[in-house]
Amino acid sequence: MTEIPGAKFTLAPFRLAILASGRGSNLRAVLESIQRGDIAASLVGVFSDKPACGALALAREAGVRTVALSPRNYPSRDAFDESLFNEIATVQPDLIVLAGYMRIIGENSVRKFEDRMINLHPSLLPAYPGLDTYARALADGAGEHGSSVHRVIPALDAGPVLAQVRVPVLPGDDAESLAQRTQAREHPLLVACLQALASGRMRLGLGLPTYDARPIMAPLQLTARNELEWAP
Numbered sequence: 001m002t003e004i005p006g007a008k009f010t011l012a013p014f015r016l017a018i019l020a021s022g023r024g025s026n027l028r029a030v031l032e033s034i035q036r037g038d039i040a041a042s043l044v045g046v047f048s049d050k051p052a053c054g055a056l057a058l059a060r061e062a063g064v065r066t067v068a069l070s071p072r073n074y075p076s077r078d079a080f081d082e083s084l085f086n087e088i089a090t091v092q093p094d095l096i097v098l099a100g101y102m103r104i105i106g107e108n109s110v111r112k113f114e115d116r117m118i119n120l121h122p123s124l125l126p127a128y129p130g131l132d133t134y135a136r137a138l139a140d141g142a143g144e145h146g147s148s149v150h151r152v153i154p155a156l157d158a159g160p161v162l163a164q165v166r167v168p169v170l171p172g173d174d175a176e177s178l179a180q181r182t183q184a185r186e187h188p189l190l191v192a193c194l195q196a197l198a199s200g201r202m203r204l205g206l207g208l209p210t211y212d213a214r215p216i217m218a219p220l221q222l223t224a225r226n227e228l229e230w231a232p
Ligand code: GRF
Pocket: 020, 021, 022, 023, 024, 025, 026, 027, 055, 099, 100, 101, 120, 121, 122, 147, 183, 186
């Protein structure tokens, strides 16, 4: 990169909204891919529960519409979610991506967008839903770790898994080194999934997601060439 400032992110008809709470390395990967023409999508908004997070700063720098709401200004989780998802609805997204969005979304809001919302989770789901996945994998002596993209359902980190990337756990790894190795591969995983979804090769809906019109019974795997392939 990085010619992000001033670039046009709203040319393609497929409308992408991103939710983020963190530094925004996944958002950056998506912005760069749209800019290169690798993802045929418009980024129509970046939404956050953390007004000071890096992801929002990056979105602003890119000239993308941003909305940040503070949960502490709302009396309940549902009230916060309702406001945030009302904002999201105004941009009419075809797909909502939770890219490091660290807040649990209540069932009412999930249900409204259940056919079009995906999450990126740093483990080989169904292993290690929830937090601290790296430390937990290391404590178990796991030989490999990775990241998953799944459709969001009301249960945490539990929706159908679209695709995964695997990384080895190496001798001497700590949570930090394993996180770095995993995140370096998580970015191309997300980009490959967004390419597939924006092009219509991958489809969500409420049942099993499909890829090339075949149901995804086992998560697609990201190859070393950053392509998605069927699980063996
Ligand atoms: C990623 O590792 C993702 O798997 C997890 O939160 C992290 C977000 O990183 N859900 P970033 O904000 O995209 O840099």
